[in-house]
Amino acid sequence: MLVIKGGHVPGVGVADVLVSDGVIAGIGSFSAPEAIDADGLVVLPGFVDTHRHLVQAPMRGSGADLSLGVFMAEVLPRLVLSPAEVRAAVLLGAVEALNAGVTTVLDWGHGSAVEAEAEALLASGIRAVHGVSSLEAQRYAAAGLVTGAVASFGPMLSLEDNARDIAVARSLGMVTTMHITEAGAVARLADAGLLGPDLHFVHGNAATDDELRMLVDAGCGLTATPPVESMMGHGAPVFGRFLSAGGAPALGVDVVINSSADMFEQMRAALWLERLRGLPLAAGPLLRAASSDGARAIGLGDVVGSLQVGKRADIVLVDGFGHLPPDLVAGGIVATAGVSDVRTVLVDGRVVKRDGLLLDHDLSGLRAAVADVARRILA
Ligand SMILES: [Zn+2]
Incomplete structure (x- = not known):
């Protein structure tokens, strides 16, 4: 049992967050054998x-x-890795993510x-939904915080292939992405007749407004990746159009x-692009896209994504905003926070980063371990 003492909890004010058996057990005033001082931090x-x-x-x-076309045609085919290299690469990516909250x-x-x-x-300590082919999904063994999903490539596949993948996922109780x-x-x-709340789509830049409404009506998740889409020529991100259609977009x-x-850059890019388009989007609510709306989009809405008693204790402490009045904190984080402001990170109640330092992994070492892989592929 541990308590995060005296941080600013958006929507609540200054409060303690009690964590017990990996779960958020209370938000209020508590003491526990282990305490993390969150004075001046945002929880x-x-x-x-x-x-x-x-x-x-x-x-x-x-x-x-790189454009998307050149990437798909010339770079992706060169990404041939041994299983050991895949392991090292995914571990690096997952630890980079944890470091960023x-x-x-x-x-x-x-x-x-x-x-x-x-x-x-599993080794990284992150909570992961692991997208695999429908064939692999049928023999997938969930372990710890890692569960499977069916990754059905999308436009490259026929409707029959998509339908088969969705049927497999539904038989296994998995999300299809x-x-x-x-x-x-x-x-x-x-x-x-295939849409449903267990489907999660990515990009959708050219989807029509009618199609976006179909996704909303069916309860499907939709993820925008604004920086990548802007950089590689996917087209204007769908974030604001999906909001206008009544949806709750996620970010990747x-x-x-x-x-x-x-996720700071994702939120910020969405905000910038939509304001440039003339949508009067408020900054603070974008935190939801990067937390609770994201969790719901991939089938984890009851598990994580918000600071709620009973949810798993996935928590981030953010530094640098203690001077703001409470109503400006969320917007301030969306507009200006970065990875260096991520002080402490808990996953499932376990501290993985504390006071700015990763506890279980050495990010520089993980990068060095795959430097030759990058040199070979990029040569
Ligand atoms: Zn992708």
Whole structure:
């Protein structure tokens, strides 16, 4: 049992958060054998990244001038890794995420070494939804904080392939996650009667407003990845249009080849792009897209995503905003926070980062371990 003492809890004020057996046991005034001093810090639910290809972590920053077409045609085919390299790459990506306060990630698996990916996710300490093929999903063994989902590629597949993947996921009680880019993909799935709250889509830049309403009506999740979509030519992010359609968009890092590894940049890019379009979006509520709305989009809405008694204790303490009146804190974080403000991170009640330092992993060492992989692929 531990208590996070005296932090600012948005919507509550200064309060203690009691953690017991991995669960948020109370928000109020408590004492416990172990205490984390949160004086001057903001207590937030851990961030939920609903779409990331963790295996690409070694290639961080390499795609600043890459279009999606060139990436798919020329870079992705060169991403041939041994199982040991996959393990090291995914571990690096997951630890980078934890360092940034991302406590849950939907990792879109690389496909070649599912067991190595699962081992790395488990070893990292992050909560992960591991997207694998429908074939792999049928023999997937959930372990610890790592559960499976069906990753159904999307536009490259036929409707029959998508339907088969969705049927497999439903038989296993898993979420199906799918890339969509072009207009008409959602309508085809809707016409086939396949939409439902267990489906999670990514990008959707060219989806029509009618299609976005179909997703809202069916309770589907939708994730925008604004920096990557802006950098690689996917088209304008769908974030604001999905909000206007009545939806609750989620956010994902997607790839660190041209986006930073944290959710601050995702929130900020969504805010900037929508305000440029003329949508009078308030900053503070974007925290929900990166936490509770994200959790709901990938089937974990009852488990994590908010500071609520009974939910799993995935918690982030953010520094640098203790001077603000309470009503400005959330917006201030969205507008200006960064990874260096992430002081302490708990996943499932376990402290993985404390006072700015990762407890279980050495990020520099993990980067060094895959430097040769990046050099080989990028040569
Ligand atoms: Zn993707």
